[in-house]
Amino acid sequence: MTRTTVKIPTPLRGFADGRAEVPVDGETVDAVVRELVQQFPKLQKHLFTPGGELRNFVSVYLNEEDIRHLQRGATPTRDGDVVAIVPAIAGGAGAAASSPPLSRDQLVRYSRHLLLPEVGVAGQKKLLRSKVLVVGAGGLGSPTSLYLAAAGVGEIGLVDFDAVDVSNLQRQVLYTTHDVGRPKLEVARERLEGLNPGVKVNLHPAPLKSANAMEILRPYDVVVDGTDNFPTRYLVNDACVLLGKPNVYGSIYRFEGQASVFDARRGPCYRCLYPEPPPADLVPSCAEAGVFGILPGIVGIMQATETVKLLLDLGEPLIGRLLLFDALAMNFRELKLRKNPDCVLCSPKPTQKGLIDYEQFCGVPAAGSQRSSSGVPEITPEELRDELASADPPMLVDVRDPPEWDIARLPSATLIPRGELPNRVSELTRARQVVVYCRSGQRSSQSTRLLLDLGFQNVRNLKGGLLAWADHIDPSMPKY
């Protein structure tokens, strides 16, 4: 561990027990300053913006050299280095070039904000100067980005690489039927700039990866997590912790939603809550589990609310609290979250100091590679078609949930949802051949493994599931 000395400027000594110098450990200048704030949390608001950036009139010097001339926050430190925090003194009478007075149009557009003493002209100008990144332009990102644009957040970044699909329209309110097939980001920009031409929409049309995450997140004040998968969720969390940015989290499952604000400088991070991802095969996506279309609207708008509060430093942020919403019961519950003192990432002694391979961490195959089905025997759709037409067709077991069965199924199949399978194996004992299938072939590979472990001999998994069947054998079968 590298030990540096941090020099505290006179005006801030009152927030650091009156000390002029403090020994602080850290491998980079960023880490040193973050560790200093951990030791003296009252320094937080004097050194950082609500968005988590170093305030632009705080200068940091490493051994008398301005870090802006070095590698900025990433500048490595060595034992005995002196890190000096120096206030840049600024002021002046009029409006700054960077903060012109609101135009007539803006005064009218934002009048309902301006009437709120908590927002006012100063708050609205702050919003107009703010930058928010929304990761995922889907169910959560749609309402979030719409409300952020309406509120006048000056720059909105969107990360997504999908095209609009008809099945998105049940909840992704950025898009219309007319947009099906077009890249989501292209449509989103038109929609958001149409809603508020004063907002700049930055497009990041690529998957968020360890290689590009820091670069994409860095310019933004707040990051909104609207992702639908665990690798990206952990990636967003880790990058936010490393960059010292608040991460406005939301997630949805069927009729239930969650929201929180993870800001490791002031509270727990996502990893404090979930140190490890759940096993990949236990995680159903919206595509598998279904989602109540209105739910992401509610959760996404809670995320937009928290984002604007953070930008304006208003009210009580959802830091250290997990809000649970149940649409069927129509109630909210709140859980207190604590910072994990052993968190690998945001504890004072982190063991993880950079981004990792999140696909591997979450046990998900890299994009493009075929998931190995835990080595279970497989049958292709073509082979299955031929065997079903033979004199001795295999027994077909559908391990999906009943609502999926109602959407599409193979004609001669028996429905045994995965969870019921262990208690219903007796139904399979007479079959000489069994083929198990689900939507994509993932869940059924687990069921195939279960049956093999129970001693069944001739069990195979339908490779690629019903999706592959629809692609190769029966184009009339609906894909969902």
Add this chain to the structure above:
Amino acid sequence: MRSVELSEPSVRAIRAHARETYPEECCGYLVVRAGEDEASPRRVLSVERARNDFEGERRRRFVIRPEELLEVEGRLAGEERAVGGFYHSHPDHPAVPSEFDREHAWPWYSYLVLAVTQTAEGPLGAFELDAESGAFHPAPLLLPAATDWSGGKRTPKSSLGEEGVS
């Protein structure tokens, strides 16, 4: 808020500086004794000019480079003195801190603002940032009785009231 005590030569020096740089803003340091008692009125021993390093509209802005502040602090430290705050002028604006002043203010320091027009230097205001609320609070300004408030030695054609001129 700590009150600020300012001698007549210091007041004169600030006025002269503001006049010279008009219509641009001037800025400078309030020099105090090192380790001054926080509770007592903050006694300004002298003022020193700073360079307005703002790249742009200096009629509305000032910036003091951190390197310059470091240099001045280092020099003063050798004389048992320290920087206890800053002064700056508001050309054709009232002697009250702007929102920009507030956003860029630091706690602990005293801030003096002098209103100045083409013909006169108006009132001087003293302020300190409340670290808790982030608001600027006026601080009592203790001036020697001899200070001429009407605008120094020049005959003022207009005088800035508390509200100033627009």
